[in-house]
Amino acid sequence: MKKPELLVTPKSVDHIKALIEAGADAFVIGEQKFGLRLAGEFSVNDVEQATTIIHEAGKKVYVAVNAIFHNDRLDDLDEYLKEMQRIGVDALLFGDPAVVMAVRELGITIPLHWNPETIATNWFQVNYWNERGAKRAVLARELSLDEVVEIKENAKAEIEVQIHGMTAMFQSKRSLLGNYFLYRGEVMEIENRKENKNMFLHDKERKNKYPIYEDLNGTHIFSPNDMCLIDELTDLFEAGIDSLKFDGVLQTEEYITTVTKCYRQAIDAYFDNGEDAYDEIKDELLEKIKEIQPAIRPLDTGFIYKETVY
């Protein structure tokens, strides 16, 4: 069995060094102008620096170009893709077919990862985008374990699954926080809080708290819980999932580093010393994560064991 890749999201160039130390195999970076809901903001210069560091350590760097593009950003997208080609990053994450078109037109040779989040729901689509250049598909977080396994069994592309962190539930192009403050005549609040990423919506009926923020791409709302599969990895290991992603959006550097270490230990235990070795330490690893888990963010297992109806 092949060891899956442990994919993480650094917050800064310096943070990458700590995460290499912690055992990460690959990194997703980028900037909000082209990528969605990133843990850190990396300019082209930062990407270049990060790539040097990551490649020296023998690890992989993926750049997010998975925004929903409007006409006005297409020219800049072309320039950005050329820069990524020059820097030599290892993959580009995309959701919008405009990226496939641009990559073809410009002769970009960087592999593509299909990552449209909510709509990557069946293996046919995975193979469809594989035929159009996607080497990997990042699956929707709203799938059950059975669905994930069946996709992997039928997929011609590599499969990436999120195993930890919060997930986006909603993206609007509208400035919903700004509009709320404007409606109340509190223009100052917009200036005060425009960049803030510590706001949340309280759903009194469900007693849930949903993080919310705005950026260039509009308003984003996140799940009330953090996914945590540290003690539930066996089925994903056995299914041969190629990449396990820990999305650290809206978390601190310390948190991301510590959690990365835990998953490194879990993966190594299983693949180096067998299932029993993993079973022996998994509860302990879960406890370790619980210790640093912010009180406002309960842990759950996402949709892996939860069916949805319609």
Place this chain on the structure above:
Amino acid sequence: MLQLIENKNIREVVNGKTVITKKPELLAPAGSLEKLKVAVHYGADAVFIGGQEFGLRSNADNFSIEEMREGVEFANKYGAVIYVTTNIFAHNENMDGLEEYLQAIEGAGVKGIIVADPLIIETCRRVAPNLEIHLSTQQSLSNWKAVKYWKQEGLHRVVLAREVGAEEMLKMKEEVDIEIEAFVHGAMCIAYSGRCVLSNHMTARDSNRGGCCQSCRWDYDLYENVDGEEKALFNEGDAPFAMSPKDLKLIESIPHMIELGIDSLKVEGRMKSIHYVATVISVYRKVIDAYCADPENFKIKKEWLEELDRCANRATASAFFEGEPSYKQQMFGFHAPKMKWDFAGLVLDYDEETNMVTLQQRNYFKPGDTIEFFGPEIDSFKMEVGQIWDEEGQEIEVANHPLQIVKFKVDRPLFKFNMMRKENK
């Protein structure tokens, strides 16, 4: 308002008068066979309906294949066509039965399907090649290069994301030769369609397979988390945080959309009543026809706007067509229902000798009520209800049974499918 730019390619001078030669399709929603017939009768060029599988309104009535066939036959008599929405993002388990379903739709004479998932696009091409394939708004198509992508993939038409503005549409039309469909009226998603799973998290209902529970219409409280302390960002008595969008209404932008060369103007609302469909479609029909017949002297009539208001159940706005929507395009606080008129009856027959209308009751009314009749064959008119009789000819004090057949006198001629509404007091 945006500057209207005349499009030379779509006009011609006939007998010294400019006319528009490229009339866009007026596309209506229908959640049942009755609604489909009403939509066509009131002027729709095309109607989109949902089947019993693979569509996004799992709690709408939806059509059996047999009903689709009947709908197609009815529509074709008027020169109208039918599209079927098959716009879920399928999970593995939804893949069974797709081929047979698409072949059955094709066999029913449907012109095309509205699709988001490449699984359905590719399967349709393979097993039901006579169906046109239209990309659903669920793909959030927002730029011209992506439009070009879908053109190269062989699609006949794309439905744009609701976030696309007039200038962006213009560029898409310039860059790519493909039919473009855009929403002009109805309820909106506040999120990019397809990119919202609030329902999945809050109620375990899959929004992208038809289970959306409209969590975006609920109220929330906004807080800030400062060093572990939760601080309310609202005061006692403030309206809670809300993200409910006003309904889209682009009636005044129709000339602009025609000049942009948009191929299909879409009205949302498969769950809405026949009264809603009839009112909205008849008004947009009048606007499109009036502009195309004489663009130089066209003016929006106040009566059209008033008519449209009679079936509005929410406040309305122009959303993204003319630029980024502000807070004024959302609803905050308490919103009173806006309906000023209720649908009260459907005309089944009119006897010119006795001036007697036969009407199917759709809402409570009684002698003395102010009512209004409307329909494609007549100018709307108001009157006061006189004596009412039931089917057996017994005089009744009030028409209070749903779908009850009643008769009363109306001086002006009426036609089958004309509608009666009652003022809400």
